[in-house]
Amino acid sequence: MMSRSRLSCLPDDIIDDLKRHLSAASCGAVRATSKRLGCHFISEDYLTRRLDDAIHNKKLSGVPAYIKRPETALQRVTAVRSSVSTCLRHFAAFAVEWIAALVTMAALLAVVFLLVPWTLKLHWVLQVPFWAASFYLMGTVPHALELLGDEGMTRVHNMETEAFTYFREMWRSAWRALWIWVRSRDRKVRSRVDYLLRLLHVIEEGGCWDWTVQLIYYLENSRIIPSLLIIIAPADLRQVGSRALFDSRPPAVRQLSLISHRLVLQLETADGPKTLIVRLQRRANGQEDHLDGQLLTFLTPSTVPDTLPFKIDEFNASDPPTKWDHNIYPSFTDLIIHIASRTARSHDGAFDERPRIIIASEIVHGNDQQLQSADRQIAASRGPVWEGCRRADKCGGTPTAHETILILCGDKAGDEFAVSYDIFLPVAQVTAAADIVIRWIITTEPPVTRHCRPAAQRFPRTVAVVHKKLLR
Secondary structure, three states, rough: OOOOHHHHHOHHHHHHHHHHOOHHHHHHHHHOOOOHHHHHHHOOHHHHHHHHHHHOOOOOOOOOEOHHHHHHHHHHHHHHHHHHHHHHHHHHHHHHHHHHHHHHHHHHHHHHHHHHHHHHHHHHHHHHHHHHHHHHHHHHHHHHHHHHHHHHHHHHHHHHHHHHHHEEEEEEEEHHHHHHHHHHHHHOOOHHHHHHHHHHHHOOOOOOOOHHHHHHHHHHOOOOOOOOOEEOHHHHHHHHOOOEEEHHHHHHHHHHHOOHHHHHEEEEEEOEEEEEEEEEEEEOOOEEEEEEOOEEEOOOOOOOOOOOOOOOOOOOOOOOOOOEEEEEEEEHOOOOHHHHOOOOOOOOOOOOOOEEEEEHHHOOOOHHHHHHHHHHHHOOOOEEEOOEEEEEEEEOOOEEEEEEEEHHHHHHHOOOOOOEEEEEEEEOOOOOOOOOOOEEEEOOOOOOOOOOOOOOHHHHHHHHHHHHHHHO
């Protein structure tokens, strides 16, 4: 390894070109070789600049952001306030229990200490009623307990046991929280430089981010992601897993593993409301990926069934066909789109932020022939794009029905709301598309009126999008 003086003798353009050809893993290895030379060659400022360039080159500007070191006093105050609010939000429930217990204990101690001086002054006065009360209690309390009977004594004993168990669990939870905090200090993201190196590896080795960026915009306009920018924290990088686990996954899965745990969906099921967190997990055997507890299988050209109603002309290894929950999807991003479409919806046009489901016939107004023509074209087409609109397909493991979601609006940076066209039809009618079982429009456009007017009047911009994209 050349010395620092020799390295500084090289022209700047050669040094920059040398650094440019180093991967994020190689940058970490160079830093580990020498605290003096390695840290000077791959400095924090260099990693910050390279990360900014990677975000720009991958066309990720405005979507993810990373935690930057505060430079001004205002930024430091903002960072401290954000950290404090995050800590309070995570430990609020835990703190309330302990604060209540401590306040109760402090109140009891205060009462005792306040009464001590008066007790000493009135010692002789209080002595007579004290002994009288003691004599009375010694005679009446055992008698009262006998009156309770065996059942009453059992209840008293159970109450004492529950109180003891409650305080014991509080004590254990305190030690458990302390242990988790200590263990988290030894997690893989140990320093700011390590944080930058891992995030740089995720962005540079994640492949082409174009489809994922469009998907993130769609999720944001569907009210699933609260807002953009998405600040990538060390906890997000821990969800990605080790470098070996990250590299073993297809690029589309690598990218979404960074934010999938942020996708919290409120679903309406037959058993009632359900919360689904789209979290990717690798089981202990190191070979199986699971999503919400269900096995996630990435298909190869030889394992794709021939009976699928949709055709996969070109196998895309970066976003492969996926089988999950007994359904088959042409790609992993198609799976995420269909999961997102299952979120709770509003049917009554109420003023909330949930997606609204509208029967397509309420939007097209007599243009059924044109809509059926569009259905036939969609069913006969192939690939993830139809007439410039993102398309996502799904069918059962033993195909009985075919569902297609067409994103008409919401997957671009300038879109203010999301509109999708959902078609559900039997496999026998995929090519003919004569009798659509289900055909609806899902929109997040806020209704312009509270009155019970037709959907076309409540959602005028959705009507314009449908006419522009479908009824040509």
